[in-house]
Amino acid sequence: MNTRWKPSVTVAAVIEHDGSYLLVEEHTADGLRLNTPAGHLEPGESPMEGAVREALEETGRVFSPTALLGIYMAASNDAQGQPTAWMRMAFCGHASETDPARALDEGIVRAIWMTPAEIEASQDRHRSPLVWRCVQDHMEGKRFDLSAVVMDSSALKPPL
Template structure:
């Protein structure tokens, strides 16, 4: 027996996102943003665009949200979580990156109030103001030495790479 023909719009899809853990000594690059009328904190992060590689998305989102140009060094991990904010499943690719340069004149994405550098403890102290539990999870994975080569993430889309 064959499966009934289902429209592609009937197929469930998670939100695919990327994020960067950018460390400078014991401080990490963070974003203060307004989300649904409240202030929230996140790493530079965002959604994967159509025809875009995961690596390119991570570099692009970091630049758009912080004004920092970064170079990816490793994949830290892939995390799955159901957002309390919108109820959707999120699959997040977390990368480690090194800050290369900053353009203070770069306009930041809508809703982003500022980029700032914070210690892990300062980030943990934000509690419910953190946008997701994946923030501390990815920092702790990085601090624990979890580093996968970037070559484990491959794009066959013809999209751009960083």
């Protein structure tokens, strides 16, 4: 049987303010975990739109991407416990103040600001090894122009 390998695409927002990073604490099949605001790219949206949507849903803040942080690959179990390859497109930028009237996504316990030292010390609670890697890359100043993410307009149409 010839099976085609297809990694799951996720998008993430890496948000830093005054030396701390905005993470979310969320319920997972493996218990309470920490993650950058992140989730699956949905049909019909660009990766930047997906990162903005996920940040709003998970933190109640409007995310404004300023750069592509990187494209990452990792392997871990999906929500059903199945081994999965993940391709994460991480963007960095700024976020507005929290909208207190906005409910957070199901499963999100809270959004929390953490220092790099706190994030490093909590790696055993990270949803993915990419959480700490993205923070490290951000601290190192890695940035790519947003124009590096090229979208053909036909890619934004949901598949039939």
